[in-house]
Amino acid sequence: MSSLPADYMEFVHISKQFPGVLALDDVNFSVPQGSVRALVGENGAGKSTLLKILSGAHPPTTGHIRIADREMAFEDTTSAIDAGVAVIYQELQLVPELSIAENIYLGHLPAGSMFIDYRQLWDKAFENMRMVGLGDVSPKVRVGRLSIGQRQMVEIAKALTRNAGIIAFDEPTSSLSSRETDVLFGIIRQLREQNKTIFYVSHRLEEIFEICDSVTVFRDGRHVATRRTMEGLTRDMIVKDMVGREIVDIYHYHPRPHGEAALKVEDVTGPGLASPVSFEVRKGEIIGCFGLVGAGRTELMRILFGAAPRRSGNVEVFGRTVDVKAPADAIRAGIMLCPEDRKKEGVIPGLSIQENTNISARRHHLRMGFLDKRWEYDNVMEKIRALAIKTPSQRQLARNLSGGNQQKVVLARWLAEKIKVILLDEPTRGIDVGAKSEIYDIIYRLAGEGIGVVAVSSELPEVMGISDRILVFSEGELVADVPRAEATQEKILSLALPQESKKHFRGEEI
Amino acid sequence: MSAQTTGPANPQNSSMAKTIWRDFGMIVVLVVIFILCSLLVPRFLSVPNMKALTLAVSMTGMVACTMMFCLASGNFDMSCGAVVACSGVVAAQVINLAAPVFGGAVGMILGILASLGVGLLVGLVNGVTIAYIKINALITTLATMQIARGFGYIIGDGRAVGVSVEEFFALGTKSWLGIPIPVYITIVCFAVFGTLLEKTAFGRNTLAIGGNEEAANLAGIRVSAHKLLLFILHGLMAAFAGVVLASRMTSGQPTTSQGFELDVISACVLGGISMAGGIASIWFAISGVLIMGILQNSMNLMNVQTFYQYVARGLILLIAVIFDKYKQKYM
Numbered sequence: 001m002s003s004l005p006a007d008y009m010e011f012v013h014i015s016k017q018f019p020g021v022l023a024l025d026d027v028n029f030s031v032p033q034g035s036v037r038a039l040v041g042e043n044g045a046g047k048s049t050l051l052k053i054l055s056g057a058h059p060p061t062t063g064h065i066r067i068a069d070r071e072m073a074f075e076d077t078t079s080a081i082d083a084g085v086a087v088i089y090q091e092l093q094l095v096p097e098l099s100i101a102e103n104i105y106l107g108h109l110p111a112g113s114m115f116i117d118y119r120q121l122w123d124k125a126f127e128n129m130r131m132v133g134l135g136d137v138s139p140k141v142r143v144g145r146l147s148i149g150q151r152q153m154v155e156i157a158k159a160l161t162r163n164a165g166i167i168a169f170d171e172p173t174s175s176l177s178s179r180e181t182d183v184l185f186g187i188i189r190q191l192r193e194q195n196k197t198i199f200y201v202s203h204r205l206e207e208i209f210e211i212c213d214s215v216t217v218f219r220d221g222r223h224v225a226t227r228r229t230m231e232g233l234t235r236d237m238i239v240k241d242m243v244g245r246e247i248v249d250i251y252h253y254h255p256r257p258h259g260e261a262a263l264k265v266e267d268v269t270g271p272g273l274a275s276p277v278s279f280e281v282r283k284g285e286i287i288g289c290f291g292l293v294g295a296g297r298t299e300l301m302r303i304l305f306g307a308a309p310r311r312s313g314n315v316e317v318f319g320r321t322v323d324v325k326a327p328a329d330a331i332r333a334g335i336m337l338c339p340e341d342r343k344k345e346g347v348i349p350g351l352s353i354q355e356n357t358n359i360s361a362r363r364h365h366l367r368m369g370f371l372d373k374r375w376e377y378d379n380v381m382e383k384i385r386a387l388a389i390k391t392p393s394q395r396q397l398a399r400n401l402s403g404g405n406q407q408k409v410v411l412a413r414w415l416a417e418k419i420k421v422i423l424l425d426e427p428t429r430g431i432d433v434g435a436k437s438e439i440y441d442i443i444y445r446l447a448g449e450g451i452g453v454v455a456v457s458s459e460l461p462e463v464m465g466i467s468d469r470i471l472v473f474s475e476g477e478l479v480a481d482v483p484r485a486e487a488t489q490e491k492i493l494s495l496a497l498p499q500e501s502k503k504h505f506r507g508e509e510i
Numbered sequence: 511m512s513a514q515t516t517g518p519a520n521p522q523n524s525s526m527a528k529t530i531w532r533d534f535g536m537i538v539v540l541v542v543i544f545i546l547c548s549l550l551v552p553r554f555l556s557v558p559n560m561k562a563l564t565l566a567v568s569m570t571g572m573v574a575c576t577m578m579f580c581l582a583s584g585n586f587d588m589s590c591g592a593v594v595a596c597s598g599v600v601a602a603q604v605i606n607l608a609a610p611v612f613g614g615a616v617g618m619i620l621g622i623l624a625s626l627g628v629g630l631l632v633g634l635v636n637g638v639t640i641a642y643i644k645i646n647a648l649i650t651t652l653a654t655m656q657i658a659r660g661f662g663y664i665i666g667d668g669r670a671v672g673v674s675v676e677e678f679f680a681l682g683t684k685s686w687l688g689i690p691i692p693v694y695i696t697i698v699c700f701a702v703f704g705t706l707l708e709k710t711a712f713g714r715n716t717l718a719i720g721g722n723e724e725a726a727n728l729a730g731i732r733v734s735a736h737k738l739l740l741f742i743l744h745g746l747m748a749a750f751a752g753v754v755l756a757s758r759m760t761s762g763q764p765t766t767s768q769g770f771e772l773d774v775i776s777a778c779v780l781g782g783i784s785m786a787g788g789i790a791s792i793w794f795a796i797s798g799v800l801i802m803g804i805l806q807n808s809m810n811l812m813n814v815q816t817f818y819q820y821v822a823r824g825l826i827l828l829i830a831v832i833f834d835k836y837k838q839k840y841m
Contacts, residue, residue, distance in 0.1 A: 348788070
């Protein structure tokens with residue numbers, strides 16, 4: 001795996017430290033000219049951070065990039081562009097109100113003495129548009145009128161006008177039809193023939209086998225493996241590289257008895273779900289939901305909690321159909337949600353722990369319509385003790401708490417309610433290891449009390465560590481229901497990765 | 511794993527001091543300003559002037575109570591000045607029309623009810639537009655402000671409408687134990703809305719919505735319904751203030767209370783209620799209203815010309831919002 005001196009570009013000991021997180025840890029690999037390199041890894045493996053460093057959006061903490069024997073450490077995006085790097089993100093960086101030509105030349109529009117020379121602009125833009133298969137569109141058309149696929153081509157044309165030698169694509173096909181994908185692949189092959197160096201980030205392994213010449217795998221911010229040829233390489237081998245971490249047991253799982261169905265979800269559809277979802281959570285059971293970002297797990301949780309509209313289907317709590325139109329209805333039906341983004345959706349940062357804890361359950365304890373001071377105080381103190389919330393005082397503002405303690409405050413809020421089912425969306429994201437196992441203990445305690453638990457997580461070891469059963473989501477669909485005994489990391493991740501065949505099938509149906 | 515404590519080494523004491531300063535800091539400022547004015551401004555500390563001062567702030571005080579709730583929820587309302595004018599005119603017209611038919615007492619009740627109806631309607635339109643159709647509060651209430659102002663002129667035919675029933679004037683002009691009735695009304699409003707904010711779930715939920723609307727929604731608060739109610743309350747309060755004002759002026763005047771909404775918002779913000787929502791206390795409203803009133807009263811006593819008073823009030827507001835910004839950052 002030693003880098004050949006002939007390689008056009010090289011990442012040299014790149015590390016990136018964010019507050020509290022080492023996003024990239026001594027990443028070291030090289031890529032030759034005229035080839036397509038796939039970058040793969042689970043969510044949070046470090047691919048996006050690497051692209052940000054390549055594009056100059058984040059300077060590396062240590063290390064540098066070497067391009068054609070010149071050392072670079074991009075301080076900003078301009079220096080990366082000047083060095084011939086173009087990163088094409090999933091969210092395209094185009095101005096929909098402006099024309100294609102204006103977008104392509106934004107920042108260096110050809111100017112006459114005073115006004116933009118439009119004739120020259122259109123001619124030059126059209127030249128580049130032809131190269132990316134946009135020869136049948138006028139350069140005067142507003143970008144807002146183009147399809148997503150066409151917009152991507154505009155973005156590529158923009159990269160070409162800047163004479164980019166290195167082009168990186170971040171999940172380029174996630175919103176393309178299969179026909180548009182074929183066009184994109186044609187262009188990528190052309191770019192390869194023009195001796196460009198291309199990075200291709202995707203979760204779709206089938207695409208990688210189709211278009212890439214070599215693969216680099218990331219895991220937990222580290223470079224795990226670079227396969228310099230696709231020959232003899234299989235999907236399973238890549239998946240194995242992606243998940244091959246040692247599992248340290250911080251989960252202390254032990255089986256519990258399960259009772260009747262606590263939550264029964266039948267054919268539920270709504271925003272973010274591609275097909276109807278049905279599953280069941282029994283009393284005392286912990287269900288883990290795994291999937292890649294955008295797989296529909298968070299969306300499902302929000303629908304079940306009434307924070308997003310349910311378009312069809314039926315939800316039952318202990319055999320009773322519940323009609324949830326708003327979170328307030330869900331809470332009254334015994335369904336609670338601890339949301340994914342605690343700071344934005346969980347706590348109210350400017351209010352105290354006491355206010356945050358009592359905000360919902362206090363309605364059961366009013367005295368003639370007024371707050372019961374005694375209960376308000378007793379309840380928050382009891383929860384602070386029971387959940388070991390670390391704070392000098394119950395009057396501490398929620399914004400001053402650590403992530404783990406904020407999560408506990410959101411949990412505390414529901415503990416004074418009659419919980420039948422609790423939905424936990426990424427319950428330990430951004431929480432340190434010690435606090436994590438405290439959260440797991442709380443989850444087990446809740447399940448032990450006969451509550452049905454649904455825990456969404458992007459961390460595979462966590463899902464496997466705490467769940468009795470694992471639901472796997474992929475591209476808005478519930479694709480598998482795996483019992484704990486049958487779950488392996490390879491199996492779960494393989495199920496969660498989008499299937500090329502499925503996409504083609506859907507493409508034809510539409 | 512370490513316990514998360516932020517701030518200096520002795521967080522408990524310093525956060526206590528912070529909390530006290532946060533809650534009562536403006537009261538201290540108010541007291542200082544009061545003492546300074548008493549010493550420096552001739553005739554400030556006299557019975558007639560205190561009467562005039564409290565009467566002058568009573569209107570702002572009443573409406574500040576509900577404006578506080580709007581601000582606390584992260585919204586605001588520009589229409590209340592126009593509602594004061596419009597509801598006063600409506601009260602006057604309805605009393606004049608109804609009194610000859612049903613008698614003075616019934617006419618008065620009908621007039622007051624009609625005027626509260628105006629407030630209810632404007633509040634309803636504001637609330638539905640802002641909370642359910644989700645249009646920006648500034649634009650919505652600017653629109654309803656002009657509509658209400660226009661209807662005031664239309665109903666009053668462009669002129670002040672004198673009230674024919676003299677009993678109606680009692681509300682605004684009579685005194686009890688030497689203190690004008692509107693001052694009592696304002697004190698009652700402070701007590702009621704202070705209690706509502708501090709001691710009921712309604713008040714706490716208002717602060718939660720202003721502090722983080724999405725989190726409040728996910729905590730089970732029915733945010734849209736709550737906001738609608740806030741705007742209705744505010745409309746009703748402005749209409750009631752309009753009735754009191756009409757009584758004091760013995761007529762409904764479509765031209766009155768231009769820029770009143772800005773006075774109310776200025777007072778609230780000056781007192782420390784956050785424009786961004788989530789931070790409010792009745793003490794903030796009280797101190798803001800009184801500080802504004804005292805400064806204006808003192809300027810009058812010192813014969814500062816009206817034009818200069820505008821400049822001074824603008825400067826005070828500017829200083830107050832900059833102060834608010836720093837308070838957000840450090841508290």
